[in-house]
Amino acid sequence: MTQPDGGRGGDSLAGAEVSPPSAGPAVPSGASFQEMWRELRPIGRRPDSGGYRRFAWTGADVECRAWFKAQAEARGLAYEVDRNGNQWAWLGDPGAGDAVVTGSHLDSVPDGGAFDGPLGVVSSFAALDELRARHVTFARPLAIVNFGDEEGARFGLACVGSRLAAGQLTVEQAHRLTDGDGVTLPRAMEAAGYDPEAIGPDPERLGRIGAFVELHVEQGRALDLSGDRVGIASAIWPHGRWRFDFRGEANHAGTTRLVDRRDPMLSYAETVLAARREAQLAGAVATFGKIVVEPNGVNAIPSLVRGWLDSRAADQESLDTVVGGVERAAREYAAAHGVDLDVVRESFTPVVEFDHALRDELARILGKDSGKDTDLKVPVLGTGAGHDAGILSGSIPTAMLFVRNPTGVSHSPAEYAAEDDCVAGVTALADVLEGLACT
Numbered sequence: 001m002t003q004p005d006g007g008r009g010g011d012s013l014a015g016a017e018v019s020p021p022s023a024g025p026a027v028p029s030g031a032s033f034q035e036m037w038r039e040l041r042p043i044g045r046r047p048d049s050g051g052y053r054r055f056a057w058t059g060a061d062v063e064c065r066a067w068f069k070a071q072a073e074a075r076g077l078a079y080e081v082d083r084n085g086n087q088w089a090w091l092g093d094p095g096a097g098d099a100v101v102t103g104s105h106l107d108s109v110p111d112g113g114a115f116d117g118p119l120g121v122v123s124s125f126a127a128l129d130e131l132r133a134r135h136v137t138f139a140r141p142l143a144i145v146n147f148g149d150e151e152g153a154r155f156g157l158a159c160v161g162s163r164l165a166a167g168q169l170t171v172e173q174a175h176r177l178t179d180g181d182g183v184t185l186p187r188a189m190e191a192a193g194y195d196p197e198a199i200g201p202d203p204e205r206l207g208r209i210g211a212f213v214e215l216h217v218e219q220g221r222a223l224d225l226s227g228d229r230v231g232i233a234s235a236i237w238p239h240g241r242w243r244f245d246f247r248g249e250a251n252h253a254g255t256t257r258l259v260d261r262r263d264p265m266l267s268y269a270e271t272v273l274a275a276r277r278e279a280q281l282a283g284a285v286a287t288f289g290k291i292v293v294e295p296n297g298v299n300a301i302p303s304l305v306r307g308w309l310d311s312r313a314a315d316q317e318s319l320d321t322v323v324g325g326v327e328r329a330a331r332e333y334a335a336a337h338g339v340d341l342d343v344v345r346e347s348f349t350p351v352v353e354f355d356h357a358l359r360d361e362l363a364r365i366l367g368k369d370s371g372k373d374t375d376l377k378v379p380v381l382g383t384g385a386g387h388d389a390g391i392l393s394g395s396i397p398t399a400m401l402f403v404r405n406p407t408g409v410s411h412s413p414a415e416y417a418a419e420d421d422c423v424a425g426v427t428a429l430a431d432v433l434e435g436l437a438c439t
């Protein structure tokens with residue numbers, strides 16, 4: 001089974017014709033970063049909001065994938081698409097194993113920012129350009145990856161590409177994923193020219209990777225507050241998404257007495273407030289950010305209100321307390337209004353502790369005892385944001401680098417990172433890749 005672009009499902013790694021490292025452009029990271037950023041920036045960007053709509057297997061996603069392939073080929077890297085549609089750009093022979101891999105994702109949340117995901121992919125290519133400018137000698141294969149559907153914006157499940165590869169999502173579960181228009185993942189993949197029958201776990205590919213390092217814009221203000229350009233991730237909070245379906249009775253908004261109503265919107269509204277209360281009590285976070293109302297008419301009491309809870313906490317016990325409390329409150333409110341309630345967990349990621357040895361190696365490479373005359377303090381910080389690196393951490397040693405985000409705002413068109421911080425991130429990533437993959 002083949003995926004488009006000459007990639008092959010499943011067995012591509014075994015037989016991959018991987019070209020030896022070519023000379024490739026020796027472009028200092030700043031220049032190549034800006035050039036790539038300019039090329040990628042307009043893809044999937046909404047002129048009205050300035051936000052991005054790069055959803056899995058849509059036209060914008062296909063354009064981003066074409067951009068990735070062009071970057072790989074412009075650098076003489078061996079390009080392939082794995083069985084799950086993740087894109088890989090190899091330097092050296094992946095069959096040699098113990099590869100150092102870097103990269104991130106290119107898809108976005110609705111009206112997401114420019115940096116969440118793309119900063120990691122662009123910085124990976126720019127870091128390779130910098131390593132070539134340093135004329136390093138690679139001792140291990142190196143790869144740059146674009147993991148598909150990290151945000152789960154279309155089908156509701158985060159990190160589909162990396163979960164499939166890591167065997168954390170079965171083919172049956174993936175084939176059942178359906179978007180808001182009733183389009184299933186298989187139909188969406190086919191429409192984009194990909195084969196949904198090729199998907200599945202990819203232990204051989206992951207088995208060839210010795211370390212995965214993902215650079216990502218920080219989605220918080222820890223680096224801004226500490227005054228650092230770059231940080232290292234320690235852990236990812238456990239987090240998940242739960243769908244709350246409140247079913248009441250559709251009726252006329254103007255003629256139905258209040259006492260005669262079975263209005264699901266009331267139960268939903270009370271549940272949103274309960275979520276805030278439970279999160280506050282547990283020192284956690286809880287968000288109802290997406291809602292679907294049927295029939296969604298101004299003058300009709302809804303028959304269905306469907307809301308999604310995103311909740312995250314520093315530990316599993318706190319998360320369970322929050323979600324359990326929200327569900328209990330929702331059931332009380334629903335019963336009080338004669339409304340039925342179904343709660344379904346749609347996505348969940350347990351706590352992630354990044355590999356300590358790799359984390360400490362990054363701190364050594366980047367920190368004061370690296371022997372470099374760097375002024376770069378390298379704080380180690382946790383995050384509530386999920387990442388492909390978190391999914392892969394169960395299969396291979398993974399680490400993350402964060403780049404300062406002066407406002408901390410993310411999942412918004414206002415997401416921003418200063419250019420000199422981005423270039424500092426590229427240099428830090430190049431230092432890390434040189435320390436891990438070069439003699």
Ligand code: HGY
Nearest residue numbers: 150151158384385386
């Ligand atoms: O939701 C998250 O934490 C990530 O951006 N997918």
Ligand code: MN
Nearest residue numbers: 109116151411
């Ligand atoms: Mn995100």
Ligand code: MN
Nearest residue numbers: 116117150216
């Ligand atoms: Mn991301």
